[in-house]
Amino acid sequence: MKSLKCACLNNKLHLINIESTLLRALPGFEIVGLASVTIKEAATRVKSALAALRDFTLPAMKIVINLSPSDVKKDGSHFDLAIALLVLLQKEHFDSDYFVFGELGLDGKLRSSAELFSVLLFLSTHVKYAKILLPKDIALKAAMIPNFEVYAVDNLAQARDFFLNDEFRDSCKVDTVHPIFNNVIEIAGRKFVPNLNYELDFIDIKGQERAKRASMIAAAGMHNILFEGSPGCGKSMSAKRLPYIMPPQSLDEILLASAYESLNSNSSDFSAIRAFRSPHHTSTRSSIFGGGSGMAKIGEVALANGGVLFFDEFPHFGKQILESLREPLEDYKINISRVNSKVSYDTKFLFVAAMNPCPCGNLFSKNSTCICTDKEIAKYQNTISSPILDRIDIYCAMGEIGQDDAPSLSSKQMSDMVLNAFKHQIERGQSELNGKLSDADISKYCILENSAKEVLNRAITSYNLSQRGINKTLKVGRTIADLRDSQIISKSDIMESLSYRMKR
Structure with missing residues (x-):
C-alpha cells in the first residue's frame, strides 16, 4: 500500500490520507471513502492522463483508492494528482510526507481548482510546516504562505520525476516571500x-x-x-x-x-x-x-x-x-x-x-x-x-x-x-488583548492600587454595574494603564474607565 496526503474543505478543513493498493481481481478502478461525484469522476481523468504517458501501462489488476478518514465527505477535483501518482508509483519507493494537490487534464496537464487556495489557507492554520506539490499556476501565490515549502510542476510526467529524481525535485522548489512578511517585528x-x-x-x-x-x-x-x-x-x-x-x-x-x-x-x-x-x-x-x-x-x-x-x-x-x-x-x-x-x-x-x-x-x-x-x-x-x-x-x-x-x-x-x-x-504573557481577557485573566492581570479599589467599589452602586460591567471597567482601566506604561491600575485609570460607561 502507498499513500499521500491531501485536504478538503467541508465546512471546516479535513486532513485526508489517500491510500492505494492493487488487488488480484478483474481490472477496474474504484474510489472509496465517501467521495463526491467530482472525485468519482477522477477515475476517468486519471486513466486518460496515465494513458498519455507513453512509458506506462495500467496494470491488469483492480486499483483501489481509499480516502481516509472514511466517515468524512470529500469533494474537489484537486485530489486528481495524488490519485494518479499513487497508481503511477505503486511499485516505487518515494517520500510520502507531501501534501499533493492538482486537477488533471485528459492529456496529463495540471491546473488548480476554484477552491484550492482556500484549502491551502486553512491548511496553513492547522499545520506549522508542510511540504506541498502544486500546479504551477497557483504555486507562486501559495509560496507566499510563510509555513509552506512549495514545489511546482506542469504535468503528471514531471510530478512522477519529482518523486523519483532528487535533482529535479530541488529544481521545482518555489521561493518567494509576500512583501508584508519582509517587515516583521518580534x-x-x-x-x-x-x-x-x-x-x-x-x-x-x-x-x-x-x-x-x-x-x-x-x-x-x-x-x-x-x-x-x-x-x-x-x-x-x-x-x-x-x-x-x-x-x-x-x-x-x-x-x-x-x-x-x-x-x-x-x-x-x-x-x-x-x-x-x-x-x-x-x-x-x-x-x-x-x-x-x-x-x-x-x-x-x-x-x-x-x-x-x-x-x-x-x-x-x-x-x-x-x-x-x-x-x-x-x-x-x-x-x-x-x-x-x-x-x-x-x-x-x-x-x-x-x-x-x-x-x-x-x-x-x-x-x-x-x-x-x-x-x-x-x-x-x-x-x-x-x-x-x-x-x-x-x-x-x-x-x-x-x-x-x-x-x-x-x-x-x-x-x-x-x-x-x-x-x-x-x-505580560497575555494570550489575548485586554478587551478579550477571561475572568481568570482579569484577576491575574488587572491589579488595582488601593485607592482605585475604593473608587470602583463606590461606582458599583452609583453606576449600578453588573458583574460584566465591572469586568469591562477593569479591562478598559488595564488598557489605560498600559498606555501610560504602568503595570498597576491607578485611581485615575479607573476614573477615566468609568467615564466611558454609558448611563441611561
Missing part, C-alpha cells in the same frame, strides 16, 4: 506584522479629542465602542480609521483572516491592515451571522474576526439582529447549524457602533433644534437593549465640530502609542 519571542499604511488618517478629523482618545483605548485593547453624536460630527470617520491604528497581527491571524476572506470571494490576499466589515442596516440576518438554506455560509461577524465590525445607524438594525449579537460578542465564536452542516467560526472582533442621539439627530446640537418628542427619543434609544449595551466597553458622546477646532494626533502617532501598549500586554 515581541517576547512572537512575530507580528505591523501596518505601515495610513490611507485613512485621524489627522483628517478636526477636534474631537475625547473621541480620538476613546478610539486609541479601544484599538489598544480591542474594546467594543459606541459613538453617539449629531450627523457629521465624525462618528463614521473615526470608526473607519480604527483598523489603521490597531495592534500588529501575528502570522497566524493574517493567515486565518485571509482564509476566512477566501470563503467570501474568489480572491484573497495577505494584508497587514486588519479586517473592516460594515454591513448595511437592511442586511439580512443570514448575511451578517452566516447561514443559508443549504450549506452554512460565512457571515460578516466571522469575516470581521481579528478586525472591526462596524454597525452604522445602530438602532436601525432589526431587533433580531441586535439580540443575536450577544453570542459572538460574549463567546467570541459563532455556531451555525443547518440540517446538512454545522460549522463554527471565531468572532474576536472590535465591535464599533454609531448612532444619533435621537431620530432627527439634533439632540446634542448647539446650532439646530431637535424636533423629536420625549416619547420618540425614548423609543429610539430603547431600541438597544440593556444586555447589548452592557457588552459595550466604551461609550463616547461626540459634540459638533467647531470652527476653531484643528487637527491634532495623526494615525501614525496613535498607532505608535497603541503598539507600545500592545507590547506591555504581550510581555
